[in-house]
Amino acid sequence: MGGYILRRLLSAVPVLLGITVIVFLIMALIPGDPATAILGSYATPENVARINRELGLDAPLWRQYLIWLGNMLQGDFGQSFALNRPVLDEVLERFGATLILAGTAFVLCSLLGVIAGTISAANQYGWADKAITFTVLLGISIPSFFLGMMMILLFAVRLRWFPVSGMWPIYGARDAAALISHLAMPAIALAVVATGVIARLSRSALLEVLRQDFIRTARAKGVHERSVIWRHALRAAMVSILPVLGIQAGFVLSGAVYIEIVFQWPGIGRMLVDAILRRDILLVQGGVIVVAACYVFFNIIVDVAQSLLDPRIRT
């Protein structure tokens, strides 16, 4: 087991390097004088000189990349000119808020999606299946930002169940209750699409498994249908559901950008959009790399979970 985790971690190294190469190349796309583009409206002569020195912009491209990578490995992601603070500090601070939001949404969509998909498969063509299938279709068709806005109208403005936006109350204690009441709507709005996708795939994964011989064996043993579905079939189906959860984690992380804008959540998505609009390129670059790296590690966790679930792939 330990060996497997180690090998999986090592295999992440080229992926992480690839990510930095891609981000570097995209940034190299910026037309015109890079230093001026990176600095945007902050392009004072001193700043331009500093950027040119930091990035070694007179060197060939591969040298530039190595310098840039070396700096990042030492924790130096550069300086945000708009915020006038180190990129890494800002990114890590914002990323915490995003993790709370996306993590909650991910737990929600995984649980609800798998449960809904299982109920749907167990009652194939029954009314529960039809109701779930239709709800899922609605869920994957509605833009999450629109859903979020409508939730604000209904639950925050009309019913006053939840605060309109933000992560913490402006006045009052920053305790768990306050966080949960602020978190509820954005987390749900963010989870809806992924819930739909997961429910769909869980349903077909279960239908696939339910036709297999070992399900018939379980029934022949006299095992109750409830545990035939929820123990035998679901466990086997999880082998193909888990990778989907890994992929959906990426979509949840992506969708957080919209939800953070709609609900004024102080996360990294909002930071990225603001940074793009202000042309604060180094901040964008740092944010993208940190989030992507985090996603790579999350997928390692999924793989390890997969190997725990399926003894056949453990070596």
Place this chain on the structure above:
Amino acid sequence: MTGAFFLFSRNRLALVGGIVLCLVVLLVLAAPILPLTDPDVTNTANRYLPPLSEGALLGTDHLGRDLLSRLLWGTRLSLAVGFAAAAIAATIGAAIGVIAGFYGGRLDNVIMRGVDMLMAFPYILLALAIVAALGPGLLNALIAVAAVNVPFFARNIRGITVGLAHKEFVDAARLSGLSRPQIILTEILPNVLPVIVIAMSTTIGWMILETAGLSFLGLGSQPPQADLGSMLGEARAALISHPHTSVVPGVMILIIVMSINLLGDGIRDALDPRLKSGALSRPMAATRVRRQAPAPEPNLEGILTVEGLETEFHVGPRKLRAVGGVSLSVKPGECIGIIGESGSGKSVTALSVTGLVASPPGVITGGAVRYRGDDLIGAPYERLRAVRGREIAYIFQDPLATLHPLYRVGDQLVEAIKAHQKIGTEEARGKAVELLRDVRIPNPERRISDYPHEMSGGMRQRVGIAMALANDPEVIIADEPTTALDVTVQAQILSLLDDLRRSRDLAIIFITHDFGVVAQLCDRVAVMYAGKVVEEGPTKAVLAAPRHPYTARLIACVPELGGGRRRLEAIPGLPPAVDRLPEGCAFAERCNKARSACREGHIPLAQEGDRAVRCLFPEEAPAREAAE
């Protein structure tokens, strides 16, 4: 066109999706000729008019612009951008995929590595990075959305191209001297095109959503130009005071994406052959029962009796009669063999006993199955469940497929025990070890924590037998339990079953296609052909003097009894398809004694002492009247 027609006739929701989408497209195409006010003309005097106002059907926005007009023009833009992004992503992705898949080797490796890298990014992050580099703007947003979808297409199309690259027609083209680009254009491309179209239809809704999303964030279309996303983005500031300005574009996005999804699902379903055949249906907890007539009166003796059992498979309009009126019985301590070719209905008969025939498509349409006099056909689920494994237990063929691959064998045994006995897990575990010992598995304390894939075929089958014994059942139905095993292991398993039957007074129904196995184990044998019993009697008597020509041929195929596996397929010809059973004797086609009388009407199973045969002209039989 006919394809589309079939699609729509089957799937009404896809039809609705298609119609709605067409309406929307027509409406926005007509936008330039409709009597609309200019979408960009501001009129601050008329800000935030509510819907249904005079001169503004959907009201106006924060600058007093007509929302209906803006909606139509915005939809036009959103659709165009979405389609363009999909087309660009499909073209570039497909080109990359075809080249990687066709050329293979190093090039393939390098390209696919790159694709994997791109896919390691959370989707929108990559789009944001591209927009950050190129700067906000609708064209740049389009490029970003298309770019992040390229890997998806590349990977899909590559997979298909790899499959095609080794087909005969491609080889033929190569031999005829065509260059590789020529082959790609003339042979590969026409074959991947449909796949590209399908992939596009499933992603286009997504791309419309994504470009709308970038515009919503202010990174896409810039004012005064507006697509649906930027309309929503601008309206957000007035969400609480004037919600209609948000609702109008939001609902439009929902309608478009939903109808595209409906249509895409319909197309996918129509192209999936498994849906048509019903192969994606989930088997229910018990086989469906639709008896055409009341259960027959009991007239057989035994702990388990099957009388006049009829089981059909309903596949669409076709009705396949797998079991056509089978009667059998078994007493405690007795072993009865059911022998027949695959498709003769022997397994379906066995599975029908406790309602284990996959349903749909299986339906039990007649007969009775009595356990201790109690009819199990149509019994409530709880009754069936109490019988399954507790009174009547099964041993299946190929335990690698019939044992759960992800649970340790011990846990599966414990589960079998606890399904019927109210005891603690520790106690059940002790019993499980005992069971493994009973079926002569060495080292049971250790093997109990093995996974099925860690055991040998023979050991796995022993686990299957142990599981069947877990609750001391009265009847065991063994469905070809030794077919997957080699000869020595097979002999061991058979002698194990024989010992167990004697020591526990078990009634065994043993299903096989091997007369050798029957001779070793069974007291009586029933020969099945095309869903019916054609001969029945004590094993010795049947083997010594088969009456039915089919039985005689089966036995002739087994030169040495018990000498391992012998396939029945050695008989020339095939059994008839069960949905096209001929009149009269089903074996007539392959029988060298067949006469015209054989093909006229039903032939009953004629009882004679302890033997029975379904034949007008049985072998070596005293002359009998043909009629009756």
